[in-house]
Amino acid sequence: MEIKTNVSLKTYNTFGIDANAAFFVEINSVAELKEALQLDLYPAKFVLSGGSNMLLTKDIDALVLYVNMKGIEVINETSEHVILRVMAGENWHQMVLWTLDNGYGGLENLSLIPGNTGTAPIQNIGAYGVELKDTFHQCEAMTIATQELQVFSKEDCQFGYRDSYFKGIGKGKHIITSVSFQLTKTNHATNTSYGAIEKQLQKEGVKKPTIKDISNAVVAIRQSKLPDPKEIGNSGSFFKNPVISLEAFKKFQNTYPEAPFYKITETSYKVPAGWLIEQCGFKGKRFGDAGVHAKQALVLVNYGNATGQEILDLARKIQQTVRDQFDIQIETEVNIIK
Ligand code: EPU
DSSP states (O other): OOEEEEEEOGGGSTTOOOOEEEEEEEEOSHHHHHHHHTOTTSOOEEEESSOOSEEEOSOEEEEEEEEOOOOEEEEEEOSSEEEEEEETTSBHHHHHHHHHHTTOBSOGGGTTOOSBGGGTTTTTOEETTEEGGGTEEEEEEEETTTTEEEEEEHHHHTOBTTBOTTTTTTTTTEEEEEEEEEEESSSOOOOOOSHHHHHHHHHTTOSSOOHHHHHHHHHHHHHHHSOOTTTSEEEEESBOOOEEEHHHHHHHHHHOTTOOOEEEETTEEEOOHHHHHHHTTOTTOEETTEEEOSSOTTEEEEOSSOOHHHHHHHHHHHHHHHHHHHSOOOOBOSEEEO
């Protein structure tokens, strides 16, 4: 393990924010992770992997552990199912493509989500009617305080909408080292109910979509709406869609009958934050190098040299405007590092 000093993190976070790490070490195995956590010389540790869901607003005065262990392994198999163990540093989309190439179904709707596999459970990534929890089997994580590996079942993870144990009471306590998924080999339970997927498949003239067809449709939709972090820095949806009470929703719908919404339960409704932000006039707006994506208002972008603080200032301005106009509080989905 080589410990580097004063390393720019610009290429390690998809927002492309140029913050520096005081110390930096790349971790390629569970043994190295244990070793790095025991380095008393650098008491403050900061865990980084795909860097796709964070906004760095300052330099990191700590030892950055760049979790990069690789490997995909079939650990159990029947004629119908397969259980795969994927190491934390595997790129999410490359891993999804690997499962599709092997004929395994379940992750196709989650194609092209940026980031690495190890961080996917933290916010229970989701898109187009499917969430990570739907195929999640278990994950292994190292407890930072004891350097011991612990297995977390689906129940232990307490998955919710862009939420889990690892974002709540487990925050900062563990480092996920691998994630296992249960995928189908036959009779794939495909989900094409999401309007945009149906439309895309229709456009392509696909009547009986295979898992690969669905993945291709999702890739096409994402590419048409979401900026590629390799071209314009971003972290996907910057905000979560707010969930509001029935009472608040009724009031909202009275004033804005045209607004899209999803019913969650009898007493709670989800309103698309992208719609709220667009109504406030932010869509496509640019403030220096910080901006709101022109095709999806939920995504904040870095046109080149924005600082994390500039992106954060824009986010706060958006939250305030949405609050003033709609009396709805939108929360960030991205992890703000302050
Ligand atoms: N909308 C607007 N203006 C916008 C954006 C959206 O009016 O600028 C409206 C759309 O017309 C639609 C509704 O809002 O009626 C929902 O839009 P969309 O289907 O694009 O999805 P979203 O709710 O904005 C969520 C996820 C995305 C995921 C898509 C598709 C969250 C925070 N975001 O976005 O996830 O890809 O659904 O399933 O739940 C991510 O988490 O990083 C992410 C990209």
